[in-house]
Amino acid sequence: MQPAETLRGAGVPAPDGELLLGRYRLGRRLGSGGFGTVWQAWDEHLQRDVAVKRIPLDDTDPERAQREAQAAARLSHPGIVALYETGADDEACYLVSELVRGDTLRDLLDRGALSDRDVVVIGAGLCDALAHAHARGVIHRDVKPGNVMVCEQHADGGATAKICDFGIARIVGGEALTRTGDVVGTLAYMAPEQAEGRRITPAVDVYALGLVLYEALTGTNPIRGAGPADTARRVGIELPQLRRVRRDLPEALCDAIDAAVAAAPRAPPTPARLRAALLAAVDQVDDEPGIVEGGPLDDLRTRWTAIQRRYRDPGETGWLREVRDGLTRAGAVAWEEAADEPFVDAPPVEGDAPAPVPRRLLARAFAAATVAPLAALAVTELGPSGERAPVEAGVAAAAAAALVAVLPRAGWLLCAWALEVWLVAAGASGTALVLAVALLPVPLALPLAGGLWSVPAGAPALGALGLATAFPAVAGQAATVARRAALGALGVVWVCAVELLSGTRLLAGPPASAHARPSWEDSAGRALTDAVVPLLTSGLLAVAALWAVAAAVLPLVVRGRSAALDLALAAVWAAALAVCTQALLEALAAWEAAPPRGLALGAVVAALGAVGLRAARRAARPTGPRLP
Numbered sequence: 276m277q278p279a280e281t282l283r284g285a286g287v288p289a290p291d292g293e294l295l296l297g298r299y300r301l302g303r304r305l306g307s308g309g310f311g312t313v314w315q316a317w318d319e320h321l322q323r324d325v326a327v328k329r330i331p332l333d334d335t336d337p338e339r340a341q342r343e344a345q346a347a348a349r350l351s352h353p354g355i356v357a358l359y360e361t362g363a364d365d366e367a368c369y370l371v372s373e374l375v376r377g378d379t380l381r382d383l384l385d386r387g388a389l390s391d392r393d394v395v396v397i398g399a400g401l402c403d404a405l406a407h408a409h410a411r412g413v414i415h416r417d418v419k420p421g422n423v424m425v426c427e428q429h430a431d432g433g434a435t436a437k438i439c440d441f442g443i444a445r446i447v448g449g450e451a452l453t454r455t456g457d458v459v460g461t462l463a464y465m466a467p468e469q470a471e472g473r474r475i476t477p478a479v480d481v482y483a484l485g486l487v488l489y490e491a492l493t494g495t496n497p498i499r500g501a502g503p504a505d506t507a508r509r510v511g512i513e514l515p516q517l518r519r520v521r522r523d524l525p526e527a528l529c530d531a532i533d534a535a536v537a538a539a540p541r542a543p544p545t546p547a548r549l550r551a552a553l554l555a556a557v558d559q560v561d562d563e564p565g566i567v568e569g570g571p572l573d574d575l576r577t578r579w580t581a582i583q584r585r586y587r588d589p590g591e592t593g594w595l596r597e598v599r600d601g602l603t604r605a606g607a608v609a610w611e612e613a614a615d616e617p618f619v620d621a622p623p624v625e626g627d628a629p630a631p632v633p634r635r636l637l638a639r640a641f642a643a644a645t646v647a648p649l650a651a652l653a654v655t656e657l658g659p660s661g662e663r664a665p666v667e668a669g670v671a672a673a674a675a676a677a678l679v680a681v682l683p684r685a686g687w688l689l690c691a692w693a694l695e696v697w698l699v700a701a702g703a704s705g706t707a708l709v710l711a712v713a714l715l716p717v718p719l720a721l722p723l724a725g726g727l728w729s730v731p732a733g734a735p736a737l738g739a740l741g742l743a744t745a746f747p748a749v750a751g752q753a754a755t756v757a758r759r760a761a762l763g764a765l766g767v768v769w770v771c772a773v774e775l776l777s778g779t780r781l782l783a784g785p786p787a788s789a790h791a792r793p794s795w796e797d798s799a800g801r802a803l804t805d806a807v808v809p810l811l812t813s814g815l816l817a818v819a820a821l822w823a824v825a826a827a828v829l830p831l832v833v834r835g836r837s838a839a840l841d842l843a844l845a846a847v848w849a850a851a852l853a854v855c856t857q858a859l860l861e862a863l864a865a866w867e868a869a870p871p872r873g874l875a876l877g878a879v880v881a882a883l884g885a886v887g888l889r890a891a892r893r894a895a896r897p898t899g900p901r902l903p
Contacts, residue, residue, distance in 0.1 A: 354404030402550035467511035485535025645729035650675035683725035705802030734766030738781025741873030751829030763826030814863035
């Protein structure tokens with residue numbers, strides 16, 4: 276797409292002041308829009324300046340002028356460039372519109388001419404314009420800085436902007452202006468569903484506007500790469516949180532823009548809600564213009580985010596994404612005919628939808644809920660025999676939950692440190708050492724996933740039920756390959772540590788050379804030689820590696836497309852996990868000859884759990900309509 280029309284064009288005069296449609300005298304050439312050429316002209320009937328877009332009849336998309344006219348004709352808003360008239364002659368068709376004196380937002384951002392307050396005010400006005408368009412069934416689909424004109428003159432002293440170039444807009448409720456599956460718009464500002472050719476909703480305009488604001492406030496568009504291919508690979512990545520890039524901005528403003536540019540939002544914000552957040556921040560942001568320079572690590576952070584997303588869910592992204600895109604486009608026409616229901620957005624009103632619960636709050640609640648029972652068990656089970664814990668189990672659970680809810684990672688580490696200090700002070704230094712073997716690898720293996728730090732406890736919990744081998748199915752639900760592998764390996768570590776501390780057999784039991792806890796609980800030296808060393812030399816790492824691989828590849832096996840196929844593949848995956856686990860344990864002489872506990876039942880639960888959890892995740896994923 277070319278930049279929208281602007282008064283900063285080359286200024287090439289029209290030959291002999293050509294008269295069009297019997298009333299418009301062409302002046303200077305302003306530039307090129309999405310298609311055709313834009314001229315400044317003089318309306319000899321109404322004695323006013325206008326902009327005339329000339330579209331040759333041999334244009335590759337001759338119906339586009341009609342589409343733009345149909346879209347613009349529905350709209351009448353101060354934030355949208357007004358269309359006055361359409362016409363045609365033997366050579367071209369013409370769109371006569373309001374002449375906006377000013378610069379494009381793109382030019383102003385490049386020159387550093389806008390302050391944060393200007394950006395916020397402009398964004399609020401654009402939200403109002405988009406709400407007007409959406410309420411009338413028009414989706415712009417190409418919101419970008421080049422399609423936003425910032426006026427030179429305005430009545431109230433604030434920045435005023437207008438959206439232009441509705442050439443690729445979609446009018447919902449009538450005949451589709453483009454076939455479903457066509458990719459139109461500007462790649463660097465395109466919502467993931469738009470880039471993938473899926474059904475378009477007004478959310479794509481909100482995403483694009485959010486990305487425009489993100490770029491205006493940070494000085495960079497993380498989606499734009501070195502070339503089209505690089506940009507295409509970045510479409511749909513999770514952007515670095517605005518608050519991390521601009522710590523001086525209000526938190527509510529950052530949260531609103533982050534919600535607008537979320538790759539898979541649970542409830543995409545409406546233009547009205549985004550506008551409310553922008554207006555609330557007007558008096559809290561700086562009014563000094565200037566160019567915001569991106570930090571030296573911005574590009575590295577963006578690339579790392581893209582890599583993480585590529586491995587986050589191989590069934591939805593990465594190299595399998597190309598296959599899914601092909602299937603989507605192949606069946607697009609049938610989908611449009613079968614399920615393309617017109618979207619009619621109601622006029623925006625205050626509180627038109629309940630605000631979604633932020634993901635970080637859900638993550639903190641999950642972290643608190645998982646650490647609470649661990650704290651209670653640690654207080655009641657790990658202290659020296661015959662000694663009373665300093666606090667009741669319920670109090671310990673509540674305190675740990677509250678601390679982790681406020682500070683997921685720091686709170687978890689503080690709880691672990693407090694537990695270790697208490698054990699050493701109570702004379703159970705051996706117990707403290709064995710417990711540290713389980714606790715220390717967690718923050719190292721999952722450094723940025725504080726909400727998941729208590730999940731490895733699920734392995735010994737399942738082991739108590741004779742289902743330890745089902746844990747890789749739980750670990751396989753994590754977002755990235757690294758987290759899945761880390762959780763799978765840590766599950767083995769926690770099972771073995773709990774077996775040493777409790778003396779019970781959850782999977783294979785303590786190593787044959789390890790001593791019972793009463794003989795080493797009060798001595799770190801004896802715990803090292805009689806428990807930790809036998810454990811580390813028993814082949815623990817081999818079993819941990821097996822579970823790590825099993826958890827990491829699970830999304831490649833169970834993709835959530837066909838229940839029958841998923842169940843069959845999950846059964847093969849679970850059987851292979853059980854057989855390989857048993858073979859490894861039998862090959863390692865460090866364990867007793869007794870077979871591992873609950874391998875068969877654990878494999879059945881693992882297969883069913885892998886399919887059920889994948890289906891639940893897919894059902895909860897906030898996406899638009901998909902092909903069946």
